[in-house]
Amino acid sequence: MSTVTEARNDGPTAIKDTKRRYKAGVIKYRQMGYWDPDYVPKPTDTVCLFRITPQDGVDPIEAAAAVAGESSTATWTVVWTDRLTACDNYRAKAFKVEPVPNNPGQVFAWIAYDIILFEEGSIANMTASLIGNVFGFKPLKALRLEDIQIPVAYVKTFAGPPTGLIVERERLDKFGRPLLGATTKPKLGLSGRNYGRVIYEGLKGGLDFMKDDENINSQPFMHWRDRFLYVMDAVNKASAATGEVKGSYLNVTAGTMEGMYERAEFARELGSVVVMIDLVVGWTAIQSMSHWARRNDMILHMHRAGHGTYTRQKTHGISFRVIAKWLRLAGVDHLHAGTAVGKLEGDPATVQGYYNVCRDAFTRQDLPRGIFFDQDWCDIRKVMPVASGGIHAGQMHQLLDLFGDDVVLQFGGGTIGHPGGIQAGAVANRVALEAMVKARNEGKDIRAEGEEILRRAARFCSPLQQALDTWGEITFNYTSTDTSDFTPTLAVAH
């Protein structure tokens, strides 16, 4: 690749003389107009922060200009057809480059994009530019989209979450505490009848939601209609047994859009309050299902299956905070956003940053939590984050302290694996939750006194005692890979 290293050198910044600028051949991206240190982003610009690791010998500013170019309108050589257009508008502009603290060889680059670049209401279109060709660009060893600031004007082209966490609570009649859920286990192999048993026991025992796992669709052991029929019998029976609204995320992910609609319609016909899709269905399918959910009074649960392939490594890919922002615009109601204390990747501050992106009315810059930009959400509805994966009742104080009330806490193994059975597992989790919320509201310091609060609650609740005896010491205390560059990161102490 010669564009960056061997281009003719006509100076450090954009060539103003059009004759020289458009002479056939290869010039540096910074000379093409993709680097402008004096540029001040307009209120209608989208601003991206990239982490760039240039190949050895590649100048960081030229690398940033190349990212701006390849994520907007550039090609590798000069083209005269640029002159048929108002081309300066279409060029993204890198306007600031700084070294990444404590990471030699990496730079942060701030790049601004004019609003004309993106079709209204289309995450697919925005992502095709911002994470398109540029991520395979050879002069870079690695590239990561760390954060994005989306202008109010573009935010308002999206309808956002069909339900949102406020209306979800009103529909479910559940306020002032986290919601409780569990993923049905084993993920694979249960027949519809056996599967429905797990749903019934969990919901009757005290959970608000049960959940299909990401890879439960319509396999030979359980076709989707069987699952939906048995699950909804369990949901309604549990609702009658408790007097509460209950739900189970029916995964409508299918091989085609038509298949997803068919499954979603059947879920609605059976009276489900919620359907679920996997992130792997893609942006367009997500937005289509969001519109469907809005038309049908349905909560839309998003399982972020697959995200770890591109969000986890710090040098290359996309931060999950960007995915969360796009999903809030695309319009999902629930989003798995990490646990900090469970089995899956995520340091506590970074995970809190994702939660804030989901729930804030206005997100402020917050570098220790990985948030680089202010973001005005323009009253778009709020996404309910979901904490799921290797969490248990013994961590209730940590979870409530980290995430507050607006979260679904999902204890799959921590419910179904309870020695006293699934109902007992659900009771343990619900008692632990209510005891912790009550104590917090009474002014107790739950971080310091949490374990004692749980022990006291276990005195009147033997299932909770059993849960603490079984899992009380279990932690997943590994160092996270995706952490803030602006604060020392500590694993959660147990």
Place this chain on the structure above:
Amino acid sequence: MMTNPVRKITQGQFSFLPELTDAEIALQIQYGLDRGYAWSIEYTDDPHPRNTFWEMFGMPMFDLKDAAGVLAEVNSCRQTFPQHYIRLVAFDATRGIESIGMSFIVNRPAKEPGFGLIRQELHGRTMRYTVHSYASGRPEGERGGN
């Protein structure tokens, strides 16, 4: 009698805990007041999970900032409707929330009859479900104390 693990309707924030004492209720009220919520008292003899609109025991107490005062209203409601469900509901008027911030039951009838599930078989194996409140089989005003 209801057959779920706590043998009672499990709506609200604290149904899985032992019934809150008045002192404990006052602490919860104070927490809501500290967050700027307005407390309201609602009662019903038909606690169907989708019976959203329980009767209001007076207006929401927007200007009452004293937990003891709110608790006195709770006790007044308990005296008037000892065999009804009574809940404390806190309203949060913050822009973007403008909904309920807390809700928990502070009075129950001596016996909770619970609900039945009515299944209507339709085409194929499709089913239509109705949750039926046993208490609501009787007229209003005759459902309590059974």
